[in-house]
Amino acid sequence: xxxxxxxxxxxxxxxxxxxxxxxxxxxxxxxxxxxxxxxxxxxxxxxxxxxxxxxxxxxxxxxxxxxxxxxxxxxxxxxxxxxxxxxxxxxxxxxxxxxxxxxxxxxxxxxxxxxxxxxxxxxxxxxxxxxxxxxxxxxxxxxxxxxxxxxxxxxxxxxxxxxxxxxxxxxxxxxxxxxxxxxxxxxxxxxxxxxxxxxxxxxxxxxxxxxxxxxxxxxxxxxxxxxxxxxxxxxxxxxxxxxxxxxxxxxxxxxxxxxxxxxxxxxxxxxxxxxxxxxxxxxxxxxxxxxxxxxxxxxxxxxxxxxxxxxxxxxxxxxxxxxxxxxxxxxxxxxxxxxxxxxxxxxxxxxxxxxxxxxxxxxxxxxxxxxxxxxxxxxxxxxxxxxxxxxxxxxxxxxxxxxxxxxxxxxxxxxxxxxxxxxxxxxxxxxxxxxxxxxxxxxxxxxxxxxxxxxxxxxxxxxxxxxxxxxxxxxxxxxxxxxxxxxxxxxxxxxxxxxxxxxxxxxxxxxxxxxxxxxxxxxxxxxxxxxxxxxxxxxxxxxxxxxxxxxxxxxxxxxxxxxxxxxxxxxxxxxxxxxxxxxxxxxxxxxxxxxxxxxxxxxxxxxxxxxxxxxxxxxxxxxxxxxxxxxxxxxxxxxxxxxxxxxxxxxxxxxxxxxxxxxxxxxxxxxxxxxxxxxxxxxxxxxxxxxxxxxxxxxxxxxxxxxxxxxxxxxxxxxxxxxxxxxxxxxxxxxxxxxxxxxxxxxxxxxxxxxxxxxxxxxxxxxxxxxxxxxxxxxxxxxxxxxxxxxxxx
Amino acid sequence: xxxxxxxxxxxxxxxxxxxxxxxxxxxxxxxxxxxxxxxxxxxxxxxxxxxxxxxxxxxxxxxxxxxxxxxxxxxxxxxxxxxxxxxxxxxxxxxxxxxxxxxxxxxxxxxxxxxxxxxxxxxxxxxxxxxxxxxxxxxxxxxxxxxxxxxxxxxx
Numbered sequence: 001x002x003x004x005x006x007x008x009x010x011x012x013x014x015x016x017x018x019x020x021x022x023x024x025x026x027x028x029x030x031x032x033x034x035x036x037x038x039x040x041x042x043x044x045x046x047x048x049x050x051x052x053x054x055x056x057x058x059x060x061x062x063x064x065x066x067x068x069x070x071x072x073x074x075x076x077x078x079x080x081x082x083x084x085x086x087x088x089x090x091x092x093x094x095x096x097x098x099x100x101x102x103x104x105x106x107x108x109x110x111x112x113x114x115x116x117x118x119x120x121x122x123x124x125x126x127x128x129x130x131x132x133x134x135x136x137x138x139x140x141x142x143x144x145x146x147x148x149x150x151x152x153x154x155x156x157x158x159x160x161x162x163x164x165x166x167x168x169x170x171x172x173x174x175x176x177x178x179x180x181x182x183x184x185x186x187x188x189x190x191x192x193x194x195x196x197x198x199x200x201x202x203x204x205x206x207x208x209x210x211x212x213x214x215x216x217x218x219x220x221x222x223x224x225x226x227x228x229x230x231x232x233x234x235x236x237x238x239x240x241x242x243x244x245x246x247x248x249x250x251x252x253x254x255x256x257x258x259x260x261x262x263x264x265x266x267x268x269x270x271x272x273x274x275x276x277x278x279x280x281x282x283x284x285x286x287x288x289x290x291x292x293x294x295x296x297x298x299x300x301x302x303x304x305x306x307x308x309x310x311x312x313x314x315x316x317x318x319x320x321x322x323x324x325x326x327x328x329x330x331x332x333x334x335x336x337x338x339x340x341x342x343x344x345x346x347x348x349x350x351x352x353x354x355x356x357x358x359x360x361x362x363x364x365x366x367x368x369x370x371x372x373x374x375x376x377x378x379x380x381x382x383x384x385x386x387x388x389x390x391x392x393x394x395x396x397x398x399x400x401x402x403x404x405x406x407x408x409x410x411x412x413x414x415x416x417x418x419x420x421x422x423x424x425x426x427x428x429x430x431x432x433x434x435x436x437x438x439x440x441x442x443x444x445x446x447x448x449x450x451x452x453x454x455x456x457x458x459x460x461x462x463x464x465x466x467x468x469x470x471x472x473x474x475x476x477x478x479x480x481x482x483x484x485x486x487x488x489x490x491x492x493x494x495x496x497x498x499x500x501x502x503x504x505x506x507x508x509x510x511x512x513x514x515x516x517x518x519x520x521x522x523x524x525x526x527x528x529x530x531x532x533x534x535x536x537x538x539x540x541x542x543x544x545x546x547x548x549x550x551x552x553x554x555x556x557x558x559x560x561x562x563x564x565x566x567x568x569x570x571x572x573x574x575x576x577x578x579x580x581x582x583x584x585x586x587x588x589x590x591x592x593x594x595x596x597x598x599x600x601x602x603x604x605x606x607x608x609x610x611x612x613x614x615x616x617x618x619x620x621x622x623x624x625x626x627x628x629x630x631x632x633x634x635x636x637x638x639x640x641x642x643x644x645x646x647x648x649x650x651x652x653x654x655x656x657x658x659x660x661x662x663x664x665x666x667x668x669x670x671x672x673x674x675x676x677x678x679x680x681x682x683x684x685x686x687x688x689x690x691x692x693x694x695x696x697x698x699x700x701x702x703x704x705x706x707x708x709x710x711x712x713x714x715x716x717x718x719x720x721x722x723x724x725x726x727x728x729x730x731x732x733x734x735x736x737x738x739x740x741x742x743x744x745x746x747x748x749x750x751x752x753x754x755x756x757x758x759x760x761x762x763x764x765x766x767x768x769x770x771x772x773x774x775x776x777x778x779x780x781x782x783x784x785x786x787x788x789x790x791x792x793x794x
Numbered sequence: 795x796x797x798x799x800x801x802x803x804x805x806x807x808x809x810x811x812x813x814x815x816x817x818x819x820x821x822x823x824x825x826x827x828x829x830x831x832x833x834x835x836x837x838x839x840x841x842x843x844x845x846x847x848x849x850x851x852x853x854x855x856x857x858x859x860x861x862x863x864x865x866x867x868x869x870x871x872x873x874x875x876x877x878x879x880x881x882x883x884x885x886x887x888x889x890x891x892x893x894x895x896x897x898x899x900x901x902x903x904x905x906x907x908x909x910x911x912x913x914x915x916x917x918x919x920x921x922x923x924x925x926x927x928x929x930x931x932x933x934x935x936x937x938x939x940x941x942x943x944x945x946x947x948x949x950x
Contacts, residue, residue, distance in 0.1 A: 012888045019896030020884040020903060022830015022870035029829035190931050192834045192842055192897035245832075245897035246931050278835040489895030489932050674891040678937055682894065685934030708839035708929060716925040716935040 005570065006498040006508050007736045010674035013494045014513070015243070015487065024243040027196040027212050032271040035198065036065055038264045039110035040257060040274070041100040041117055042283060043092035046353040046701035047126035047139065050090050050099060050119060057116040058102060063109035066267040067117070069100045073263055076229035078222070078254065081156070082146035084319035086226075086259035092121070093141050093318035094353055095702040096284045098256050103264040103272050127154070128701055130292070130313045130350035141318055141351035156316055160327040160347035162630045164335055164403030170307025170342035174298025178379035182295060182371040183767040184750075186696040187288035187689075189360055190713055193245015194281045199261035200271035206236040207262065212244045214251040214486050215526035216518050218462075222254040226262060241516035247488030248686070249359035250285055252528050253321045257284065282706030286358035287696055289323035290315045291367045295375040297340070303385045303393045307342040310334050310371065316349040316356060323357025324349045326364030328461065331630055333369045333747075335404035336638075337453045338376075338394035343403050353701045359528065361686060362743045365454055366750065373450035373751030374766060377758060386430070387755065388421045388449055396453065396640065398729070405631045406638060410729035412666025413451060413640040419725050420449055420644030423662040429646070438760070442651040445659065446760025449644045450748035456639030456668065456739030457731070458621040459529035466620035468522025469539040471504070471547045473613040475605055477571050477598035479504060479511045481540065484524025485532045487515060490742055491675035492532040498672060499537045499735055503544035505568035506597070522616070530639065530740030533671060537735025539619035547615035551597065554604040554613065559595070571597050621733070637731040639739045641665040643684065643748040647756040651779065654772030656692060656757060664725035665744055669737035673726060676741055680724040683745015689714050691750035695769050799863040804828075804872025812859040819843045819854035821862070822869060830870035830900045834929070841928035844901035845869050851908035853927070870900035873907070883907055886945035887938070894932030902928045906942045915946055 018024040055067040070089035078084050088097045100117050104110035127133040133141070133154040142151050171177065198210035207227060213219040216239040223237045244251070257274045264272040276284065293312040299305050316324050327347035334345045380390035396402070398411040421427075429447050432438050438445040458465045470482040481500045487493045493513040501508040515521055524535075552563035555573045559566070567574045572594040604611055624632035646660035663684045670676045693712035697705045705711045714720065730737035750768055758764050763778035795814040800807060803826065810825050819836075822828045822845065831854055834842030838856035845854045846868040847861075873881040880888070883903050893899050902925060909916055909924035916924070921942045922935075930938065 010891075012891070013893060015896065016888040016893040017880070017884075019893045019899045020870075020880065020887045021874050022828070022900045024896055025829070026832070026897060028833065029823075190929075191895070192840060192929065192931055193832070193895065194834070244895060246895045248931070278837070278840075489893075491894070674937075678891045678894060678933060681934035681936045682932045683934075686931070707837060708835055709837075713929050713931070715927075715929060716922045716939065719922060720934070722934060722936060 004502060006502045007671055009498065009672065011494060011498060011672055013491050013675065014497060015493065026193050026245050027210065027242045028193060028275060030198060030210055030242055032198055032200055035271040035273055036103040036105060036268055037107045037110050038101055038103045038261055038272045038274040039107070039114055040098050040260060041114045043095055043097040043099055044119065045092060045121050045123050046095050047124040048092050048121040049124060050088070050092060051122050052120045053100060054118040055100060058113040061109065061113045061116060063105040064102060064113045065105070065270065066103040066264055067100065067113065068263055068267060074229045076226050076259065077146050078259060079320050080322060080324060081320040083142055084256065086256045086263060094355060096355055098260060101260045101264060103268050126353040126701065128352055128354055128698070130315050130352060133350045133352045141353065154351040156320065156324060156349040156351065158324060158349055162331050162335060162343065162345040162404065165342035167307045167309050167342045167344040171298055173300065174306045175301040176379060176382040177296060177298040178375055178382050179294070179296035180375050180378060180766055181292065182374055183292050184367045184370060185290050185768055186355060186698065187360065187694050188282055188285065188696050188711065189246065189248045189250040191246025191248065191250055194276040194278060195257065195285055196273065196275035197258050197261050198271050198273040199265040201265055201269070205232050208238045208240060209258070211239050211241050212251055213239065213241060214247050214488060214528060216241060216486065217484060217523045218526055219254050220518050223262065226259050230266060239518045241486055244486065244488045247527065248361045249363065249528065252359040252526065253286070279706050282696060282703045282711065286321050286323065286356050288360040289326045289357035289364060289367065293371040295371040297375055297379050299379060299383055303383050303390050305338055305340040305394050308334065308340045308372070310345045312347040314347060314349040315354055316351050317354045318351065319356045321356055321358040328626065330364040330368035331404060332455065333365055333372055333453055336396070336402035336406050337369065337372060337451060338391070339396060339400065341403060354698055355701065361683065362747050363529070366687060366690060366747045369450065369452055369747050370750045370768065373748060374754050374764070377448070377755045378764065388417060388426055391417050391449065391451060405633060407633045408638050409733065410637065410668065410731045411640055412727040412729045413642065415727050416640060416642040416664035416666055417449065417451060419664045419727065420642045420662045423723060423725065424644040424646060424660060443648050444651060444760040445646060445648050446756045446758065447644065447646045448752045448755025448759055449642060450751035450755060451642040452640065452744055452747040454639045454744045454747060455529050455635035456534065457635045457637030457733050458531040458535050458623055459635050460623045460625045461529065462525050463625065464525055464620060465623060466618050467524045467535040467539045468618045469536065469543045470522055470614065470616045471543050473601055475598065475602050477510055477596065477601060479506055480514050481511060482514045482521045483536050484521050485515060485536045486527040488527055490532070490679060491672065492527070492536060494675060495533045495671045496536050496540060500540045500544065503541045504547055506571045510571055530742040530744065533738060534734055534740045535619060535621060537671065537738060538621065539617055541735055542619050543615050543617040546617060547613065550613050550615060551600065554611065555600045558600060558603055568597060573597055573600050636733040637668060637739045639666060639741060639744050641744050641748065643752040645752040645756045647753060647760060649757055649760045649775065651761065654776035654779070656753070656770060656775060658688065658720050661720055661722045662725060663722055663745060664727055665741060666727045666729050666739065667741045668731040668734040668739035669728050670726050671736060671738050676726065677724045679741050680745045681722050683743065684722045684749055685714060685720060687746035687749025688720050688753070690746065690768060691753040691770055693769050797860060799860060801862045801864060802866040804868060814860065816859040817855055818845065818857040818859045818862055821859040822854060828869045828871050832897055832900060834897065841901045841905065842898050844904045844928060846904055846908050849908065849911060851905045868904070870904060873903070882948040883910070883942070883945040886941040890937050890941040890944060892933060892938040892941040898928055898930045902930065902938055906945070910946055918943070
């Protein structure tokens with residue numbers, strides 16, 4: 001693979017110019033002629049019977065075009081378990097329950113109308129933790145499932161159980177065992193662009209959704225089901241994505257507000273826009289999945305892992321979005337981070353009256369890795385082995401098949417750990433620590449490391465993990481690449497353009513990516529699972545081969561050489577050296593060795609029975625769906641990484657400052673190092689926020705910090721000195737060797753930081769976020785323990 | 795209470811009728827269709843709506859439109875030339891990977907511009923302080939800081 005022109009180059013994002021000049025059109029900016037504004041009334045209670053809703057005054061308000069309640073809409077179950085509906089009918093189960101919606105001529109009128117709606121509630125007892133929800137006599141959140149069968153417990157009937165080997169055998173032969181309980185919380189995606197949609201019907205009742213979804217084609221399916229329920233079974237759906245102001249998994253489901261917009265558009269015959277404000281974004285945008293996990297791991301006298309046992313309780317909230325399915329991805333690190341022969345994992349999802357959760361960057365992996373990697377440090381301590389050494393002893397290796405049957409072709413984990421160790425100055429720090437030189441007054445320094453494994457070659461979570469692509473050449477040698485992938489800011493369009501130019505053999509200026517429209521672009525399962533660059537890149541390589549075949553067939557006839565004698569480089573059709581000897585080529589080419597592709601294309605087009613060059617492909621990676629035991633090679637390449645952190649803990653304030661943050665990632669190959677580093681910086685920072693500051697605080701199921709003053713998103717002033725380290729392993733399955741890298745950055749941050757804090761001050765913080773209050777409390781408890789045990793008199 | 799105000803908007807004198815409760819953000823987005831001014835929170839907390847008023851970066855979502863009377867307002871649309879030549883800060887953001895989803899970008903560029911206009915050679919701390927009010931969820935800020943540093947060395 002010599003002389004690459006574009007792959008591996010630090011090229012700027014193709015959409016950056018529009019974004020820096022304010023020209024990019026987000027859903028927030030989009031208007032349609034005659035458009036109405038929709039607004040949603042949310043429940044005043046976390047759990048209640050809705051006795052009555054009076055919308056008469058709202059309907060009478062001038063400027064109001066429609067008011068809908070749960071009574072006005074057809075049965076249209078939505079969500080992963082179909083336990084939700086766009087507008088609730090006679091019962092609310094969370095504070096975010098949508099109970100009425102208004103469409104009006106402007107936002108102010110719609111907001112005023114909401115205030116005129118009178119709802120009479122009969123509050124019901126509510127539960128706000130999984131433990132409460134499982135207690136005897138707890139109120140049932142749902143009494144019937146989607147099929148109408150009675151439900152007798154708040155525990156969801158989901159099959160999350162993975163057994164590999166024999167955990168008890170592993171436990172029995174373990175010399176050292178560590179166990180602990182770890183908790184993570186609700187985290188909001190905090191996309192800077194708030195959620196929004198415009199639903200618009202044409203005169204034939206076909207629906208266009210101006211959308212920001214990450215899953216245009218799956219969303220299309222969901223909307224079609226909704227239309228069918230609305231009696232519009234013959235309607236078509238087109239999804240047109242706008243510039244997306246942040247994704248991070250928040251747009252992997254179809255949400256209540258989208259269906260409400262459709263219902264209002266149908267009721268009014270006008271386009272209806274629903275645009276969230278920030279308060280709504282915190283209330284009604286499903287969060288990262290909170291979990292409580294019990295982890296135990298053991299190792300033999302050589303430090304080799306013998307077993308890993310994880311039991312997890314997930315707070316499902318009142319309804320079921322993708323949060324309930326995150327255990328499927330949590331299995332990845334639980335079964336396959338490090339070599340561990342015996343694994344048991346059981347997860348229970350429990351209905352509560354809290355907000356519900358959905359996908360968020362890493363899809364459960366950051367939560368699971370927090371438990372595993374925190375616990376692993378405890379085990380290393382038990383075993384008396386240096387934590388870095390312990391990780392190297394157990395690191396995955398290329399050629400491994402893990403207990404969950406993941407086939408690891410390439411693995412840069414050992415190298416990532418070593419690079420992080422060296423970058424941190426790990427041995428020097430250990431020495432300084434032994435000599436007490438890691439302390440400066442009331443500030444103590446510590447170092448910690450954590451690793452990650454994640455899907456890096458797609459993930460077959462649906463029956464198809466495929467990606468359709470069309471390549472179309474025009475008369476001027478310009479290539480349009482039609483892709484089903486969605487640009488959410490990560491840079492997929494830029495990287496795809498690089499790969500397409502490289503694989504076809506064109507100048508990059510002559511390649512444009514066309515996306516974001518289900519009427520124009522072929523099917524893709526969605527921009528999730530760090531898969532877009534991997535899948536669309538491979539699709540481009542596959543499609544390019546077909547395109548080149550057609551080009552050479554056309555050119556060969558014109559140039560009177562064989563198709564195999566031709567090559568396409570930088571937009572020029574080149575005759576191979578060997579063919580020159582035949583002497584025919586000079587007669588048809590004008591400039592010696594090569595001829596512009598555009599000329600070949602025009603000749604082919606403007607000739608009797610002319611033809612144009614278009615190629616299409618559907619790339620579906622060679623990965624497997626998990627079987628009934630949740631085993632199988634879910635991804636056809638596996639991404640690894642390690643983060644190393646140096647912190648300074650203030651013993652007086654409990655503040656944790658990050659002095660060093662090294663993020664080493666096995667990316668297969670860096671297609672565009674600048675954008676890749678952007679993913680590492682951004683992912684790491686998101687992980688640091690999860691570790692130290694972020695939490696949607698709920699009181700009786702309602703967010704009480706739903707704004708950026710109280711929800712602590714890290715700022716530019718929170719200097720986190722992240723150093724990306726790119727490790728290339730050239731994966732045979734990847735496009736030019738690349739693996740996915742969108743999510744991994746945030747996966748090991750929290751445990752690396754927790755481990756560094758332990759290293760500094762000897763307290764294990766096992767609940768996120770690690771706030772100064774929690775650090776201080778832990779320090780106080782440690783001191784009290786010390787006094788009680790060691791110095792009873794103090 | 796409505797009043798007609800005059801002010802300089804991206805270098806041109808304009809007039810508009812504004813209401814008492816109207817914010818500068820609403821005026822710029824609705825009346826002038828300058829949708830590069832983004833609303834991220836409506837409470838002055840995220841900085842997506844940052845504009846420059848009389849040389850100072852401020853959040854248009856909590857700035858009363860009437861206060862713009864007689865002042866000079868610059869939005870992101872006022873930075874590039876009509877021919878499309880980018881301001882050095884804009885070019886630096888493009889070249890340094892400082893843009894991902896882009897929703898915070900106009901605000902970050904304008905906060906940086908207000909800084910560089912007053913302090914052409916800021917330290918990293920000064921840059922970070924100037925951008926503290928501009929939240930970004932995508933980039934982790936590093937490449938934004940690098941872009942501002944790079945632009946500081948270039949003449950507008």
